[in-house]
Amino acid sequence: MAHTHRPESDIALRVKAIESLLVEKGIVDPATLDTIIDAYEHRIGPHNGARIVAKAWVDADYKQRLLADGTSAIAELDLTGFSSEHMVVVENTPQVHNLIVCTLCSCYPWAILGLPPTWYKSFAYRSRAVIEPRKVLQEFGLDIPDDVEIRVWDSNADLRYLVLPERPAGTAGLSEAALADLVTRNAMIGTAQVPPPEPPSTLAA
Amino acid sequence: MAIETSNECMSVSQAKALLKHGVECRGVSDDPPQFQVGDVVRAKVMHPITYTRLPRYVRGKIGTITKVHGVYIFPDTMGQRLGTKPQYVYSVRFAAQELWGPDAASKDVLHIDLFDDHLEAT
Numbered sequence: 001m002a003h004t005h006r007p008e009s010d011i012a013l014r015v016k017a018i019e020s021l022l023v024e025k026g027i028v029d030p031a032t033l034d035t036i037i038d039a040y041e042h043r044i045g046p047h048n049g050a051r052i053v054a055k056a057w058v059d060a061d062y063k064q065r066l067l068a069d070g071t072s073a074i075a076e077l078d079l080t081g082f083s084s085e086h087m088v089v090v091e092n093t094p095q096v097h098n099l100i101v102c103t104l105c106s107c108y109p110w111a112i113l114g115l116p117p118t119w120y121k122s123f124a125y126r127s128r129a130v131i132e133p134r135k136v137l138q139e140f141g142l143d144i145p146d147d148v149e150i151r152v153w154d155s156n157a158d159l160r161y162l163v164l165p166e167r168p169a170g171t172a173g174l175s176e177a178a179l180a181d182l183v184t185r186n187a188m189i190g191t192a193q194v195p196p197p198e199p200p201s202t203l204a205a
Numbered sequence: 206m207a208i209e210t211s212n213e214c215m216s217v218s219q220a221k222a223l224l225k226h227g228v229e230c231r232g233v234s235d236d237p238p239q240f241q242v243g244d245v246v247r248a249k250v251m252h253p254i255t256y257t258r259l260p261r262y263v264r265g266k267i268g269t270i271t272k273v274h275g276v277y278i279f280p281d282t283m284g285q286r287l288g289t290k291p292q293y294v295y296s297v298r299f300a301a302q303e304l305w306g307p308d309a310a311s312k313d314v315l316h317i318d319l320f321d322d323h324l325e326a327t
Contacts, residue, residue, distance in 0.1 A: 026214055027212075027214060028214065028215075029214050029215065029217070031217050032214075032215050032217050032219070032220045035217050035220045035224075036220050039224050044224075080227070081224055081225055081226070081227055082224050082225075082227045082228070083227065084227065085228065085229075085230065086230075086231075086274070088296075104258060104260060111227070130262065130304075130315055131262075131305055134310060134313075146310065147312070149312040149313060149314065150301075150310065150312070150313040150314075151313075151314050151315070152301075152313070152314070152315045152316070153315075153316045153317075154260070154315060154317040154318075155318070156258050156260060156317060157258055157277065157280075157319070157320070158230040158277050158294070158318075159294070159296075159318050
């Protein structure tokens with residue numbers, strides 16, 4: 001029998017019913033739920049990771065501290081938090097491409113990157129990222145040359161991982177904030193590279 | 206002895222503290238680490254019916270310790286509420302070909318964090 005999915009509205013109703021019960025029975029305080037939802041909707045997200053990456057790109061000493069001890073270097077920016085208690089930062093170079101996965105569940109540096117994308121939690125990504133990382137990366141649009149080493153990091157214990165992507169060409173004059181705007185979530189998981197900035201339009205205004 | 210967890214409703218201030226400070230999963234052990242950076246180790250072959258952080262795909266495979274992360278509580282026993290059993294965690298590097306055979310790229314590697322109880326000397 002084919003696997004069928006319930007329509008979204010059914011799931012929403014079911015969640016609502018469970019939430020009502022939990023609140024009624026005093027197991028969940030709705031104000032607590034709102035606090036957590038608000039944090040992930042408004043404060044915590046990939047822009048935190050992008051700040052770390054941009055700082056490492058412009059500040060060689062910071063980059064050195066970040067790669068030596070990710071946890072304390074990230075704490076300097078006050079960006080540690082739930083599910084990012086112990087951080088390891090791995091650097092992409094012309095010789096090495098890093099890719100993060102959690103094969104056992106979907107461990108992810110929540111305080112740095114926000115909530116994990118659905119594909120990161122899928123069985124397909126979690127199994128294929130370790131078995132055939134090059135093919136997976138191709139499907140993300142990333143062709144890694146044969147002479148580049150791929151390092152897959154299975155974050156199955158309590159350490160959480162962040163990829164420090166390569167700084168794209170053509171960004172020498174950019175400010176730290178402008179650099180942070182270029183950094184994408186997927187680049188910090190290792191399923192993308194940071195694209196160079198859009199060239200200015202050749203059409204005169 | 207089973208570890209009891211609280212069933213009390215989480216307050217707003219507890220949630221804020223959790224988001225800010227996370228969960229303490231470090232432990233303390235008087236024992237020295239069993240392995241050092243550079244040691245060649247084998248992931249144990251075992252098939253517990255209970256929870257484990259040792260995935261099947263590394264069991265029996267030979268790798269190299271690349272980092273000693275420090276002492277953490279042991280999820281394999283915590284998952285059964287049997288105790289924290291604090292022990293060292295290591296980053297272990299496996300060649301992709303050791304895990305997946307000759308079709309894997311010869312340059313590629315996989316790093317995984319494993320606990321003392323998951324590893325044995327070769």
